[in-house]
Amino acid sequence: MTTRIESPATTVAGTVAHAIAEVLGLDPAGVDPVIRPSQFTDLQSNAALSLGPVHGLRPRDLAQRVVDRIPTDGPIAHAETAGPGYLNLELSTDWIAEQLSSLSIAERHDATGRRIVIDYSSPNVAKEMHVGHLRTTVVGDALARMLEWSGHTVIRQNHIGDWGTPFGMLIEHSLDLGRGSAELDRMAEDPNAFYRAARAKFDASPAFAERARRRVVLLQAGDAPTLALWTELVDASKAYFRKVYGSLDVSLTDEDLAGESSYNDELAGICADVEALGLARVSDGALCAFPEGFIGRDGAPAPLIIRKRDGGYGYATTDLATIRYRAAVLRADQAVYVIGEPQATHLEMVWAVAREAGWLPSSTETVHVRIGNVVGADNKLLRTRSGDGFTLAGLVDEAYRRAAEATDREHAIEDDDERERAARAVAIGAIKYADLAVPHDTGYMFDLDRMLAPVGNTGPYLQYAVTRVRAVFSHPRAAGHDPNATIVLDTPEARALALLLLEFDATARAAGEAFEPHRLCALLHQVAKRFAAFYDAVPILTASPTQRDARLRLCRQTEAVLVRGLDLLGITAPRRM
Structure with a gap:
């Protein structure tokens, strides 16, 4: 326990x-x-x-x-x-020292019995993940880690866009290329190239566009050869997703995929049910629900389109099936959606209809973790743009290049593998921490120079604090120390650091429960600053043996808090930087 x-x-x-x-x-x-x-x-x-x-x-x-x-x-x-x-x-200073001496950072807290379904990342098949996906992925993954650590059962749901009208043109384009096409194989590296080529043919050729439309009908009807072609496209994109998640050290796997296609067979029933329950009616040819309390710009009740005029289904239909599944089958106590701020009204309307239909019981709480925008140096929304280096993979590679240069310049690491691991950890840590250190519903500027700065409230600053602690223990003068020595807080710097370390467990749990990882970031940054003040003011290895051992124990507790805290954020602390 x-x-x-x-x-x-x-x-x-x-x-x-x-x-x-x-x-x-x-x-x-x-x-x-x-x-x-x-x-x-x-x-x-x-x-x-x-x-x-x-x-x-x-x-x-x-x-x-x-x-x-x-x-x-x-x-x-x-x-x-x-x-x-x-x-x-x-x-009491003695009480603080006693508490910290007995402090043990939990690997994971005991199970609470609470089930939390968390929806995050949600990229589209055959499209490059952009910085907007990066933020939902990083914030969602940190929250999943924090909530699991607190003892909750966390069920990750990666609601990828793997269904709908675009697949008509994508499938027809793959047929034109032929099985085993190199272009299809390259989707794992550059999915946008495949999508752009298909889109260009769709816009330029009426004959191709007509083929694409017919293919959509076959796909939605469950035509076996069409489904086989669709599966090839999805599998190619899965390889891309795995590569991105692996490079970012994100915990999502193929088992967490729960795309739009998962609910395709339920959509007709969803429409029939809401209509039978009197919750939707045909308006201007479309089946619409009008949940209470939602007003459009014209002052009239705002519609939630359940079935389009052409008989097709949209996001609302799939999202109704999704929340019904998460409540009834996954038995969610909380259904958490880590998606953009602009989706707030849509989600609230979907949840309102689901509650009216009886699919979303009061025992299932819904939470929208609203994600703010990421802007570039021009203060404009940062998206994937062809040829300008703003792809997600390009940004990650550029961060790695700069981190590797800094590692080589400031702290030479002889071993090639260790140097590569350190640079990768610093690059990814810098990008993630920049996302997590600000409230998730606010925007921030994507600035690699600021993110990679070794000082300030940055990932590298926290990672360097860990390497600084570890360097103390690798010194010959630390050999033979008592790892279980009682902490003695005989200086103001030691006391201030110790008091802050005692806040970790409660702060990390509270930050997860409130879906606010920036609160954990703030504590870790303060710990790193307090440790720097302690390190600079207090002799450690040159102190008397008793003082040395007590201070080394304080260092070890600092390391435990920083490493565990960074791990909850999905950030690795390298041995050296």
């Missing part, structure tokens, strides 16, 4: 709540002590500011009466009032 380690704030909250309850004659369970970090002391309680007037007391007087009831022989070493009614709390 793994222990869920509470933050120092949570640990002392119960003590303060009991003291407040004693003064006011309340049930401690109903008292929020409002514990916050403070720039003047370790922690601060602001509860007296709101509770005092309610109970006819001056906030400062209430704060003082609470101080008089707080024991100072445990986690809290000193308590005092400040300002109009703040309650300042100083933690």
